[in-house]
Amino acid sequence: MLASTVFFAVMHALVRYISAEIHPFEVTFFRNLFGLVALFPWFVVQGLAPLRTRRIGLHFARAGTNVVAMLMFFMALSLSPMVQVQSLAFTAPLFTTVLAAVFLRETVRMRRWMATLAGFIGAMIIIRPGVQPVGTGALLTLASAMVWAFTMIFIKQLSRTDSAITITAYMVIMMTPMSLAVAVFFWTWPTMAQLGWLAACGITGTLAQFLMAQAFRIADTSVVLPLDFMKVVWGATIAWFWFDEAVDLWTWAGAIVIFSGATYIAFRERHAERERRDG
DSSP, X not given: OHHHHHHHHHHHHHHHHHTTTXXXXXXXXXXXXXXXHHTHHHHHHHTTGGGOOSOHHHHHHHHHHHHHXXXXXXXXXXXSOHHHHHHHHTTHHHXXXXXXXXXXXXXXXXXXXXXXXXXXXXXXXXXXXXXBOOOHHHHHHHHHHHHHXXXXXXXXXXXXXXXXXXXXXXXXXXXXXXXXXXHGGGOOOOOHHHHHHHHHHHHHXXXXXXXXXXXXXXXXXXXXXXXXXXHHHHHHHHIIIIIOOOOOHHHHHHHXXXXXXXXXXXXXXXXXXXXXXXX
């Protein structure tokens, strides 16, 4: 999980850097294309076995929501300070709680609702509407988190039957043409140097996703999830040295509140799942 947070932070920095030269929507396409290349060794070893699934429709739905969330997230990274985007992205589990209650009819008790409310208050601490102008990047990040919440629900359902490598493989296979359909409207041919940066985006992003999936597979949520906050720590360090971006106290405070609420929700969901399993 710790390695995953490093790769996520590096990918976010790479996206922010290359988006100054290549449109974020085109960056999204290349992230998926090179992410597919990063999975090639698994296909060499296992053949087409990772593609065996009976839930192709759900994989397609997951890819559709995922590509929309990624397009908005990458655009936000090009517009707003990196740590602000990373922090607001932690609202995704909060949106998932709301969506699960509305669409899946899940029972959400008072403590989870309070944690969800606290998380959204954390988002307001970062954005501070009425005190400062609300940036387009912040709004895009929140919209991305809300769409990503649908993706998380799909992933949760897929993980009951399909392996992490199968879920990741279908993600990049389907999202590559989907993102290309958008990228062609903003296309510029990248130079060899830019292709190197774009390849790094795809490889680090896919490694981050796979490592995170493995972490949750082999260890308890209560052990690995708190480490997810390290994305913000690595992001703040990289942003300071690479982009000369300092993180203010409001962003740190809001990030901690959001992450605390999201983490508590994850623990409660895990506890409820154990209770259902044990009887």
